Structure formats: C-alpha cells, structure tokens
Amino acid sequence: MTVLDEAPGEPTDARGRVAELHEIRAQAVAGPSEKATRAQHAKGKLTARERIELLLDPDSFREVEQLRRHRATGFGLEAKKPYTDGVITGWGTVEGRTVFVYAHDFRIFGGALGEAHATKIHKIMDMAIAAGAPLVSLNDGAGARIQEGVSALAGYGGIFQRNTRASGVIPQISVMLGPCAGGAAYSPALTDFVFMVRDTSQMFITGPDVVKAVTGEEITQNGLGGADVHAETSGVCHFAYDDEETCIAEVRYLLSLLPQNNRENPPRAESEDAVDRRSDVLLDLVPADGNRPYDMTKVIEEIVDDGDYLEVHERWARNIICALGRMDGQVVGIVANQPQVLAGVLDIEASEKAARFVQMCDAFNIPIVTLLDVPGFLPGVDQEHGGIIRHGAKLLYAYCNATVPRISLILRKAYGGAYIVMDSQSIGADLTYAWPTNEIAVMGAEGAANVIFRRQIAEAEDPEAMRTRMVKEYKSELMHPYYAAERGLVDDVIDPAETREVLIKSLAMLQTKHADLPSRKHGNPPQ
Numbered sequence: 001m002t003v004l005d006e007a008p009g010e011p012t013d014a015r016g017r018v019a020e021l022h023e024i025r026a027q028a029v030a031g032p033s034e035k036a037t038r039a040q041h042a043k044g045k046l047t048a049r050e051r052i053e054l055l056l057d058p059d060s061f062r063e064v065e066q067l068r069r070h071r072a073t074g075f076g077l078e079a080k081k082p083y084t085d086g087v088i089t090g091w092g093t094v095e096g097r098t099v100f101v102y103a104h105d106f107r108i109f110g111g112a113l114g115e116a117h118a119t120k121i122h123k124i125m126d127m128a129i130a131a132g133a134p135l136v137s138l139n140d141g142a143g144a145r146i147q148e149g150v151s152a153l154a155g156y157g158g159i160f161q162r163n164t165r166a167s168g169v170i171p172q173i174s175v176m177l178g179p180c181a182g183g184a185a186y187s188p189a190l191t192d193f194v195f196m197v198r199d200t201s202q203m204f205i206t207g208p209d210v211v212k213a214v215t216g217e218e219i220t221q222n223g224l225g226g227a228d229v230h231a232e233t234s235g236v237c238h239f240a241y242d243d244e245e246t247c248i249a250e251v252r253y254l255l256s257l258l259p260q261n262n263r264e265n266p267p268r269a270e271s272e273d274a275v276d277r278r279s280d281v282l283l284d285l286v287p288a289d290g291n292r293p294y295d296m297t298k299v300i301e302e303i304v305d306d307g308d309y310l311e312v313h314e315r316w317a318r319n320i321i322c323a324l325g326r327m328d329g330q331v332v333g334i335v336a337n338q339p340q341v342l343a344g345v346l347d348i349e350a351s352e353k354a355a356r357f358v359q360m361c362d363a364f365n366i367p368i369v370t371l372l373d374v375p376g377f378l379p380g381v382d383q384e385h386g387g388i389i390r391h392g393a394k395l396l397y398a399y400c401n402a403t404v405p406r407i408s409l410i411l412r413k414a415y416g417g418a419y420i421v422m423d424s425q426s427i428g429a430d431l432t433y434a435w436p437t438n439e440i441a442v443m444g445a446e447g448a449a450n451v452i453f454r455r456q457i458a459e460a461e462d463p464e465a466m467r468t469r470m471v472k473e474y475k476s477e478l479m480h481p482y483y484a485a486e487r488g489l490v491d492d493v494i495d496p497a498e499t500r501e502v503l504i505k506s507l508a509m510l511q512t513k514h515a516d517l518p519s520r521k522h523g524n525p526p527q
C-alpha cells in the first residue's frame with residue numbers, strides 16, 4: 001500500500017478531522033509520485049492540474065469527486081486505489097463564464113478509463129448539460145482500463161450517449177494532449193471541436209502494433225494519428241498547435257466566440273472598428289478575371305472587426321474556408337470558397353467541412369455569412385465514386401435546415417449546383433448580395449457555348465470564330481451582373497468597398513429573426 005491508499009486514521013476531535021481532510025486533499029492533489037510527474041514533463045506534457053490551471057480563470061476551479069477511488073479487484077487493483085481514479089473533474093470560469101472540465105491524469109493507469117473514472121465523467125457531463133454550460137475535455141488517456149473489462153467499456157458507452165445528447169445543446173470541446181486510443185478517440189469525434197498538439201498527442205482506433213499485425217503496415221504513432229495527419233488528411237481535428245500552452249489559450253479564444261448553450265446568443269463584444277469603414281482595397285484584392293486566383297482570407301480579414309478571425313479546419317479541405325469572427329462585435333460564421341486552392345471548387349471534403357460548420361453555427365445561434373467565388377463541383381471519377389452526390393448533399397441539407405440569419409455575397413463567379421448549394425436565395429438565404437463583377441450561370445461561358453451552340457459551331461466555315469462569337473453572345477446575354485438582380489435572385493448589387501457596412505447592417509436587421517422548422521423527431525440527413 002502506498003501512502004495514498006492508507007485508510008483514514010482516527011482523529012480525536014474536529015480539528016484533527018479537518019487536519020486529516022487537508023492531508024487527504026494534499027495527497028489527492030499531489031497525485032501518485034514526483035517520479036510520475038517528472039516522466040510526464042519529460043514527454044513535453046503538462047499534468048492534468050497544470051492544464052486545468054491554464055484553461056480556467058485563476059482560482060476559479062471547483063473540483064468534484066476529488067476523493068473518488070475505484071472498487072475494482074483483481075490484477076493487483078485492490079492495492080492500487082489512488083484518489084481521483086485518474087480523472088480530475090469540476091467546473092470553473094473562462095472570462096467569467098462557467099465552463100465544465102474533465103482532465104485525464106496520465107500518471108494514474110495511463111489515464112485509462114475504469115468504472116469509477118467513467119462515472120465521474122458522466123456526472124460532470126450531466127452537470128454541464130443541466131447548467132447549460134460548455135464542456136471541455138482534456139484528454140490524455142489510454143482508452144478502456146484493461147483490468148476492468150466490460151465495466152470500462154460500459155463507461156465509454158455512457159460518455160458517448162451523453163456526448164450525443166449534449167450535441168447542439170452545449171458546446172463540447174475535446175483537447176487531445178496525449179496518446180488517445182479506442183474509446184478515447186470516439187468521444188472527441190462526437191464533440192463540436194477537436195484540438196491537438198504536435199508530437200505529443202495522437203488519436204487512433206488501434207495503435208501501430210495492431211495495424212502491423214492486421215495489415216502488415218508499419219507506421220509510427222504520429223504517422224498514424226498525429227496532429228498533422230488529423231489536421232490535414234483525415235479532418236478529425238479542427239485545430240493543431242505546437243505546444244499545450246498555445247493550444248489551451250486558443251481553446252479560451254474559441255470559448256469567447258461561443259454561447260453557453262443553444263438558448264443563448266454568442267457574447268457580443270465592444271468594437272472600435274467602424275461599421276462604415278470602406279474597403280477600397282477589395283477591388284485590388286479580387287482580380288476581375290474570373291480565372292485568376294487570389295487569397296480569400298485577405299477578403300475576410302478586410303471585412304471582419306480588426307481583421308481578427310479564427311479559422312476552423314484551417315489545413316483540411318483548404319479550397320473552402322470556415323471561420324468565426326466578429327462584425328460590429330457580433331459573432332458570425334463565415335463560409336467562403338478559396339480561389340487559390342483548387343480554384344475554390346466544391347469537392348467531397350470541402351462539402352463535409354462546410355456542412356459540419358454550418359450545422360454548428362445553426363445549433364449555436366451564430367449567423368452565417370457565405371462568400372461565393374465558386375466554379376462548381378469538382379468533376380472526376382474519384383469524386384463520383386467517392387460519393388460526391390451524398391457528400392455535397394450534406395452541405396445542401398445543412399444550409400436548407402439552418403434557421404439562423406443567413407447572408408450570401410457573390411464576389412465573382414457562382415456556377416451551377418455549387419451556386420445553389422452555397423446558400424442561394426432559393427434555398428433560404430435571408431439576403432443575397434453580389435458585387436458588380438459577379439457571374440451567376442449554369443456554367444462558364446465557354447462550356448455553355450460548346451453545349452448550346454454545338455451545331456452552329458460545327459457547321460460554321462470558321463468554327464473557332466463562331467465559338468468566340470457565341471461565347472461573347474452568351475456572356476452579354478446571361479452573364480452580366482444584373483441578370484440575377486433583374487429577376488430578384490440577388491437582393492442588391494453592391495459596391496465592394498461597402499461590403500462591411502452592408503453586411504453589418506443586414507446582420508443587425510436579422511438579429512431578431514425567428515424561424516421554425518416543421519415538427520419532427522429529427523431529419524434524416526445524408527451521410
């Protein structure tokens with residue numbers, strides 16, 4: 001037995017009992033051993049308590065079930081019953097607002113989840129849901145505690161069920177700070193945002209050893225499920241940072257942009273950035289020639305307050321941008337095509353990324369501003385066989401279902417299905433605007449002329465001259481900026497320099513928007 005596992009003594013009076021309480025608490029807070037703490041630090045990782053301290057406002061943490069211990073037997077567990085059972089749970093504040101937290105203590109059973117450990121997490125999740133406050137998990141655990149068998153597995157089931165029940169009710173943020181296998185990877189996948197730290201955190205269903213045994217593939221832990229893999233390739237994580245301090249600071253920033261729950265609006269901030277600040281620079285940033293690339297993040301920077309925004313999934317599906325920022329202090333979600341990556345086309349991953357973001361904004365009362373410059377969906381066998389139809393439908397479904405204020409702005413081109421999907425008026429955008437450089441059409445002029453004037457071009461004495469003439473004709477007939485405005489399909493054609501002011505005034509008008517969906521258990525979105 002270690003000192004941690006000794007039964008309480010028999011103090012003779014109340015003072016003695018209080019002293020004993022402080023002693024027990026001190027043991028619980030200290031954790032298993034100095035050696036274990038040094039080992040954690042040597043891996044470039046903080047302890048669970050150090051992480052909680054970074055996350056919450058100073059002195060705001062209130063711990064729950066600090067003195068919990070497991071009651072499992074077998075495999076020597078009777079002799080090893082540390083306080084906390086390897087997870088620290090409680091609540092505190094971030095910028096004065098309540099946040100619930102649980103943090104695995106890797107020093108105890110590698111942070112692995114047993115029955116007592118799991119029920120502590122269940123309790124704190126229930127409290128977060130009841131209080132209507134965000135839940136942040138600081139994950140550094142080896143998955144199900146092997147010695148506790150099915151009890152550990154059932155513990156995960158209880159977490160997954162609560163993750164799902166809490167989805168769209170309170171913001172759930174998972175911060176991955178160590179090797180997280182099996183169940184420890186699935187719970188984060190059910191939450192709204194996943195943060196990772198390079199080199200020290202990994203997520204996988206089965207580790208490299210199992211992969212090698214089953215498929216013969218050899219790969220390192222980081223190669224299989226490190227931060228870069230999940231930030232760039234799989235899309236499992238939304239944010240990746242070099243160190244825990246920066247990562248946890250960014251969690252605080254994200255929380256400042258989210259409401260406490262689905263019945264509240266995100267917190268408004270005071271903004272010194274003038275509503276009517278003109279953006280003449282936008283005319284230079286966006287080339288009139290629809291085929292020339294530019295960086296859409298510069299446009300976002302120009303129109304949001306103080307150029308400040310948080311990109312979600314920054315390095316995955318980079319042909320679309322999803323970002324949270326503020327306009328006149330009000331939080332907005334921005335979805336924008338990125339013409340400098342794959343010309344800003346919509347493909348499978350871009351559709352999935354934007355669909356989840358639109359859903360998140362809608363769940364948490366965040367108005368959506370969509371900036372379009374999209375040549376269409378990406379054609380190709382890979383895309384078709386990969387199910388672009390159902391993945392693209394996810395984005396369509398998410399927009400069609402969203403009842404938050406929705407404003408779209410067409411900067412340059414918006415062709416075909418991609419135009420409809422990217423929050424066109426016909427699928428329920430509250431306001432749609434276009435710059436005078438816009439081209440809205442079923443497809444680009446060259447492609448269109450080749451289809452509808454095929455015969456004339458083929459039969460002409462000079463087919464190339466005929467093609468050029470027909471392209472020009474199509475452009476002047478259909479692809480001028482006012483074609484959509486004349487039909488009421490955009491609400492206004494605006495001077496790009498006035499974009500910020502127009503968007504902010506529209507958002508202000510829509511602040512009191514209320515829309516109900518038909519009564520139903522839930523929809524059946526494409527998967």
Ligand SMILES: CC(=O)SCCNC(=O)CCNC(=O)[C@H](O)C(C)(C)COP(=O)(O)OP(=O)(O)OC[C@H]1O[C@@H](n2cnc3c(N)ncnc32)[C@H](O)[C@@H]1OP(=O)(O)O
Pocket residue numbers: 108109110111112141142143144145146147153156179180181182183184207
């Ligand atoms: C539904 C599910 O969750 S299924 C998934 C079940 N979990 C797993 O298969 C993961 C098994 N564990 C591992 O692969 C590795 O321990 C890793 C990758 C998580 C961490 O590796 P390392 O950083 O090298 O740490 P290490 O293996 O030394 O583990 C640290 C301690 O945690 C213990 N531990 C690790 N995983 C578990 C576990 N799942 N259950 C109980 N104890 C565990 C180790 O025995 C070790 O204990 P000790 O300090 O008393 O020796």
